[in-house]
Amino acid sequence: MAINNRIFKAILILIAVLIIAGYGLVFYLQLDEPMFFYHNYDQRVFDNESNHQDISFNLNYITNARDNRVVIGIEFPKYPDIIIQATEFRARNPFNWNFKAPKVPGDIYGLYSVRSVTCNLMEWPRGRALDDVVLEKAKILFSDASEIVVDIGTIQLYTERFDTIPLEPVLSSSSSDGSGKTAYKILENLTIVAVDSASMEKFKDRVQWQINTKTPEDSVGMTFQEGSALEVTSRVDSTEDIVSEYTLFDLHPKVIFMDDNGVQYTQRFYNIDSIYHNYSFIELYRYIRARRTI
Helix, strand or coil, X not given: CHHHHHHHHHHHHHHHHHHHHHHHHHHHHCCCCCXXXXXXEEEEEECCXXXXXXXXXXXXXXXXXXXXCCEEEEECCCCCCCEEEEECCXXXXXXXXXXXXXXXXXXXXXXXXXXXXXEEEEECXXXXXXXXXXXXXXXXXXXXXXXXXXXXXXXXXXXXXXXXXXXXXXXXXXXXXCEEEEEEEECCCEEEEEEECHHHHCCCCCEEEEECCECHHHHCCCEECCCCEEEEEEEECCCCCHHHXXXXXXXXXXXXXXXXXXXXXXXXXXXXXXXXXXXXXXXHHHHHHHHHXX
């Protein structure tokens, strides 16, 4: 009987130790505050005041699975005249009668939840180019009246004008393996005089893109005859660097052409992005640890 009592006590002590260790592990793994992923977006704003513009982008973040707060507002202290409407809830489909919005949005991965905030640009400086506007630091407002200031990466605004460009779109495609292709028919003789891919420089180890099989640098000076084809291909590769891998980006490099009369045209290229990821608890923990050491 004495032996059984000792075994029973030992089991109780072991259970207590495991419970305490479990609580300690949970406490160690949980986040003190939400952690926003880094984002690098080239965000266009059309230079057209007469038409409605749906200008939006997503900001994603990690928080604890039990965090019931949601983001209700985002402000950019450096640009108080830029007004953002922020929500974590998706728009309801009016034809889906059985749709029930979740109380707390997000996808759960173990102890963590990955959330996505849709940011609709409502107001911005009108009547001027926005190419010098770079959104980096953001004040995040939550539903419980708390707020944090975070580094969201780089949201580079730029003004897109409705100019006539002697390029006829033929094809635009992208695939889940990270590759993309855009093709145009040249409508008059053109020469590439400059390539502006400053945002691409940050991802030169992950993004490969070419203009008619030449690198952007080697394509400067390339001439195109009327009726010929322009083809831009891109590929986004994975990386072992977890912080780089989980950085969300959508890049729009700019190519400047000149015709035989010296008139210049600017064309942006798209389908170069990495905004969807397959997350897991272990990988998110790796990411959080890596971010804490930066």
